[in-house]
Amino acid sequence: MAKGFNVRTLPGFGGVAILTFVLLYVPIVILVVFSFNAENSQTVWHGFSLRWYEAALANEQVREVSIRSLWLAAVSAGLATVLATLAALGTTRVGRFPGQTMIYALINQPLMVPEIVTGIALLIFVAWIKIATGYTGMGYMVAAHTAFCIPFAYLSIRARLETMDPALESAAADLYASPVQAFRYITLPLLVPGIVAGFMLGFVVSLDTVVITEFVKSAGQETLPTWMLGQLRRTTTPEMNAIATLFLALSLLIVTVFFLITRTRGR
Amino acid sequence: MKKTLGYAVAALLGSTAFASAQGVLNLYNWGNYTSPEMLAAFTAETGIEVTVTDYDSNDTALARIRQGGHGFDIVVPSDTYVPIFIQEGLVQELDDAIVTDRANILPQFLDVPFDPGREYSVPWQWGTTGVIVNTAVYSGDINTADIVLNTPPELQGRLNVIPEMSDVMAIAIYYHGGERCTTDTAILRQVRDTLMAAKPNWLALDYGTVDAYVAGDFDGGLYWNGAAMRVRLQAEQFAYGYPATGYPIWMDNAMVLADAPNRDNAMRFLNFILQPENAAMISNFARYANGIIGGEEGMDEVMRGAPELVIPENLVAAGRWGQVCPQEVNDIHAAIWTELLQ
Numbered sequence: 001m002a003k004g005f006n007v008r009t010l011p012g013f014g015g016v017a018i019l020t021f022v023l024l025y026v027p028i029v030i031l032v033v034f035s036f037n038a039e040n041s042q043t044v045w046h047g048f049s050l051r052w053y054e055a056a057l058a059n060e061q062v063r064e065v066s067i068r069s070l071w072l073a074a075v076s077a078g079l080a081t082v083l084a085t086l087a088a089l090g091t092t093r094v095g096r097f098p099g100q101t102m103i104y105a106l107i108n109q110p111l112m113v114p115e116i117v118t119g120i121a122l123l124i125f126v127a128w129i130k131i132a133t134g135y136t137g138m139g140y141m142v143a144a145h146t147a148f149c150i151p152f153a154y155l156s157i158r159a160r161l162e163t164m165d166p167a168l169e170s171a172a173a174d175l176y177a178s179p180v181q182a183f184r185y186i187t188l189p190l191l192v193p194g195i196v197a198g199f200m201l202g203f204v205v206s207l208d209t210v211v212i213t214e215f216v217k218s219a220g221q222e223t224l225p226t227w228m229l230g231q232l233r234r235t236t237t238p239e240m241n242a243i244a245t246l247f248l249a250l251s252l253l254i255v256t257v258f259f260l261i262t263r264t265r266g267r
Numbered sequence: 268m269k270k271t272l273g274y275a276v277a278a279l280l281g282s283t284a285f286a287s288a289q290g291v292l293n294l295y296n297w298g299n300y301t302s303p304e305m306l307a308a309f310t311a312e313t314g315i316e317v318t319v320t321d322y323d324s325n326d327t328a329l330a331r332i333r334q335g336g337h338g339f340d341i342v343v344p345s346d347t348y349v350p351i352f353i354q355e356g357l358v359q360e361l362d363d364a365i366v367t368d369r370a371n372i373l374p375q376f377l378d379v380p381f382d383p384g385r386e387y388s389v390p391w392q393w394g395t396t397g398v399i400v401n402t403a404v405y406s407g408d409i410n411t412a413d414i415v416l417n418t419p420p421e422l423q424g425r426l427n428v429i430p431e432m433s434d435v436m437a438i439a440i441y442y443h444g445g446e447r448c449t450t451d452t453a454i455l456r457q458v459r460d461t462l463m464a465a466k467p468n469w470l471a472l473d474y475g476t477v478d479a480y481v482a483g484d485f486d487g488g489l490y491w492n493g494a495a496m497r498v499r500l501q502a503e504q505f506a507y508g509y510p511a512t513g514y515p516i517w518m519d520n521a522m523v524l525a526d527a528p529n530r531d532n533a534m535r536f537l538n539f540i541l542q543p544e545n546a547a548m549i550s551n552f553a554r555y556a557n558g559i560i561g562g563e564e565g566m567d568e569v570m571r572g573a574p575e576l577v578i579p580e581n582l583v584a585a586g587r588w589g590q591v592c593p594q595e596v597n598d599i600h601a602a603i604w605t606e607l608l609q
Contacts, residue, residue, distance in 0.1 A: 043478045061303070123334055130336030214327065219293035219338045220318030230298015230321030234553070235477075235497070 035241035042238055052242035062243060069207055069224040076145035077202035084153035084198055092161045108151045115211040123215040136218040144216045145206045152205050153198030160194025193261050200258040204251050289314035292532040295339035297519065298323060302552035309539050315532050332357050332524065340527035341536060343391050346518045347589045349381040358522040360386050365534035368541040375583055376518070376558040388520035389537045390558030392549065395586060396434045396515045398508045399495045401486040409508030410582060412442045415489050416461050418468040425486035427479070430472040432604045433589065434515055435489065441513025441587060448592035459603045466607060480505060493555050496575040507575045509582040516586035518558065
């Protein structure tokens, strides 16, 4: 019996794999290591110290932008998840319908269009609205981040929905459940892992967005990534490393929980 | 459900910045460039709350301001962009009734080519690009571009040159007596030849090399004054030189935007930073020189009188402001630069 093709048997596979991981992760490892540096240097090791973490947590500006980033990520991911759930329920398991491809393209547009293009388009659009209404609050940022997070949540929820057996809802209908009751008692509980996973993915993506936030922010609305970008133009201290490591740890935690939730829940 | 939605929307809309009794001021500045101490002093004196929003490049700032609807009052572009802001009508003239202390500006910075008579702008910080030399290795005159362009034997193969095309081209063009945007092909050909001949003497073309200088990897090179000062404070043998044939000088300038919502507060802020003690606070934070008479007195010990922050009298005239050159000139510079980097 012929053996199936397995890429792992190709020569050099191990070497290329190791090289890829090294190139991807060594810079991050160096970043984390130097956040514990005892002296103000990002290239020469002087000994172990937690001083930069103390400085980062005591820095009022860092606290303010971090809280704003986390708040914005939570609100945007929440709204995006709600909208994405509605979208997924409407477009999955319903056979072909006219305009299906266009709807997929619209929902997934932020994934396909370069972020800078979306950023500049939003700059022009938001500026126009600001001049017309004079409103300069966080609403624009929430709207922009929500729009950007929807495809991530949508794909996650859709994946979960596709594996659900439609016979369950039919069985509920047979037992005299109205569509709303079927949704509330059957579909939603089964969908919760996908929704939570979508929320977390949207949260991490929103925390990360630099380009769109840079163009949409109004006065006094720095988020952590744009603040750090501003710091880079001048000299940086290992305090930057400490802040980056803290947020790396937060992202890792969220992604790990996401992975555990989506791994083996239900059929 | 509807109630919570209503509250949520209200909370969202209500999270706009609310004004204090005296009003607010929205500053749009480079990242990590505004002293919190100075802002606190301003708020204490006037009661005006200040927000700071960052940009990372002159182009980003220009794009946002051009678009309109930005909500900022003050912007701080570099000298090469000040004429663009003025010509496009994006900034307004300083109010003589409020900004009364323009005479505090150092005479050499009072009538500058990018804003004659200082009608629109107030200095924020300024700096130069020059040469840094390890005086333990080389004891000759350091105020010359020969250090990098015609290297003395002791320094050959021990130099680092920052890979900034505009700075390197400027130094080389001034070395041959040309204007920044000269189209004289004879001079440009000499520039190309000098740079190509000098390159074998350079060890590296790197940024971010304070640690490398301190560790002894380099004995000299082309460098910015702020970074050179940081090197000297860790390794005393390094000295900063101003090439007598001409060196680039830059300045970031605060201006009031034409559609600023808080115009009077902005004018008061600009007059505030014209006071020497407040300008010194900006310098202490950003670690560069301000352009105000008496601005050194409030500075930190290590910065007062630092050779990197004070240009020697006889070399002040050799400082040349940057210019945005026409595309044909930029193309020639880019061609020389590409050839140099190969």
